[in-house]
Amino acid sequence: MYDFIYHRATSIGDAQSIFKNSEDPVYLAGGMTVLPTMKQRLANPSDVIDLGKIDGLTGVERDGDEIVVRAMTTHAAVAASSEVAAAIPALAALADSVGDPHVRNRGTIGGSIANNDPAADYPAALVGLGGTVVTTSKEVAADDFFTGMFETVLEPGELITAVRFPVPEAAHYMKFPNPASRYALVGVMVARTGGVVRVAVTGAGPCVFRIGEMEAALAANFRPEVIENIVVAADGLNSDIHAGSDYRAHLVGVMASRAVAACG
Amino acid sequence: MTINVGATVNGKEVSAEVEARTLLVQYLRDHLGLTGTHVGCDTSQCGACVVHVDGQAIKSCTILAVQCEGANMVTIEGLADGDTLHPMQEAFRDNHGLQCGFCTPGMVMAAVDLVTRYPRPSEELVREQLEGNLCRCTGYHNIVKSVVAGAEAMAS
Numbered sequence: 001m002y003d004f005i006y007h008r009a010t011s012i013g014d015a016q017s018i019f020k021n022s023e024d025p026v027y028l029a030g031g032m033t034v035l036p037t038m039k040q041r042l043a044n045p046s047d048v049i050d051l052g053k054i055d056g057l058t059g060v061e062r063d064g065d066e067i068v069v070r071a072m073t074t075h076a077a078v079a080a081s082s083e084v085a086a087a088i089p090a091l092a093a094l095a096d097s098v099g100d101p102h103v104r105n106r107g108t109i110g111g112s113i114a115n116n117d118p119a120a121d122y123p124a125a126l127v128g129l130g131g132t133v134v135t136t137s138k139e140v141a142a143d144d145f146f147t148g149m150f151e152t153v154l155e156p157g158e159l160i161t162a163v164r165f166p167v168p169e170a171a172h173y174m175k176f177p178n179p180a181s182r183y184a185l186v187g188v189m190v191a192r193t194g195g196v197v198r199v200a201v202t203g204a205g206p207c208v209f210r211i212g213e214m215e216a217a218l219a220a221n222f223r224p225e226v227i228e229n230i231v232v233a234a235d236g237l238n239s240d241i242h243a244g245s246d247y248r249a250h251l252v253g254v255m256a257s258r259a260v261a262a263c264g
Numbered sequence: 265m266t267i268n269v270g271a272t273v274n275g276k277e278v279s280a281e282v283e284a285r286t287l288l289v290q291y292l293r294d295h296l297g298l299t300g301t302h303v304g305c306d307t308s309q310c311g312a313c314v315v316h317v318d319g320q321a322i323k324s325c326t327i328l329a330v331q332c333e334g335a336n337m338v339t340i341e342g343l344a345d346g347d348t349l350h351p352m353q354e355a356f357r358d359n360h361g362l363q364c365g366f367c368t369p370g371m372v373m374a375a376v377d378l379v380t381r382y383p384r385p386s387e388e389l390v391r392e393q394l395e396g397n398l399c400r401c402t403g404y405h406n407i408v409k410s411v412v413a414g415a416e417a418m419a420s
Contacts, residue, residue, distance in 0.1 A: 004285060008330070028331075035328070
């Protein structure tokens with residue numbers, strides 16, 4: 001790892017002010033992506049701004065029809081939250097499926113979302129549940145937040161402060177994990193609220209996406225068999241040594257059907 | 265950039281002047297001489313470097329020492345009570361839960377952490393919870409046996 005100037009931010013304002021005054025800074029949340037990237041010398045930030053000691057950025061609460069997760073809340077804390085388990089068990093299960101227990105003790109929801117790894121789990125939760133990302137300067141619907149591979153609408157220096165998830169009537173996240181890395185080869189979040197169904201896919205493409213045809217079919221009849229014959233196009237999907245795009249396209253349908261079945 | 269990092273490790277106050285880029289595992293091994301914590305893969309996968317920071321098991325190769333300023337940490341050296349092994353260490357010995365022993369410090373630290381969350385874990389749960397710890401010798405069978413036995417011993 002190249003050397004850098006370390007800053008322990010004391011507040012959000014302090015973090016943003018250091019960011020503005022640094023040459024090539026990076027924020028450090030849980031560090032589960034940025035530190036490995038720096039260790040491999042794929043990143044060489046001039047300044048590392050540690051968000052770990054800022055008060056008020058952790059915790060989960062129920063706010064009316066929503067679950068609010070503050071940005072620095074770890075995956076382990078989301079998985080163990082009684083509020084999440086009661087309101088959106090699919091979200092608790094998703095958080096509990098990220099990486100391994102030690103990674104879940106450090107990795108944060110805000111860091112995962114800001115990074116927008118194409119195989120990360122949380123983007124599927126955000127888009128599938130129709131959540132909202134709250135930042136230091138705006139509130140963005142999840143549908144508009146993720147813009148491409150490792151890309152979001154976050155501006156330089158902008159920080160996520162919380163994520164809001166509407167409580168669905170039923171939801172389930174079904175993941176086909178890479179057996180070695182546990183990242184999603186394909187992960188599908190299905191959520192039903194009122195007459196509205198959302199189907200969000202991670203791992204398969206460069207960025208999380210929805211499948212409108214499945215959503216419409218499931219809105220009319222919420223049963224796994226109604227989507228069995230919907231063909232997912234392999235064009236533009238990821239293809240690598242772990243799985244070709246055709247296989248990923250096939251897995252999307254299988255995972256979606258299983259997620260619907262598991263909603264009960 | 266160098267920075268002073270002070271913390272409590274195995275009940276003792278410690279401090280060392282380190283570069284900002286120093287990983288926790290380097291701080292423990294190179295600056296404090298606590299070489300029981302191992303560097304296996306150095307890529308957040310194998311778990312040989314697992315230690316407890318403020319009561320949680322983490323991979324010490326993927327956290328900066330400066331992030332642990334003021335933290336209360338336990339390493340494999342802090343588990344035994346003098347010459348009396350921790351029940352989990354004893355269980356690994358009794359059940360032949362190690363061969364070359366390289367992964368063992370991380371396995372034991374992960375096992376103690378999982379027992380605090382799941383006091384009487386099933387074999388299946390142990391296998392699931394050891395997802396972040398790799399062993400290239402044992403085929404895991406005796407490690408799982410050790411963790412289940414260690415959990416029993418910790419409960420009694």
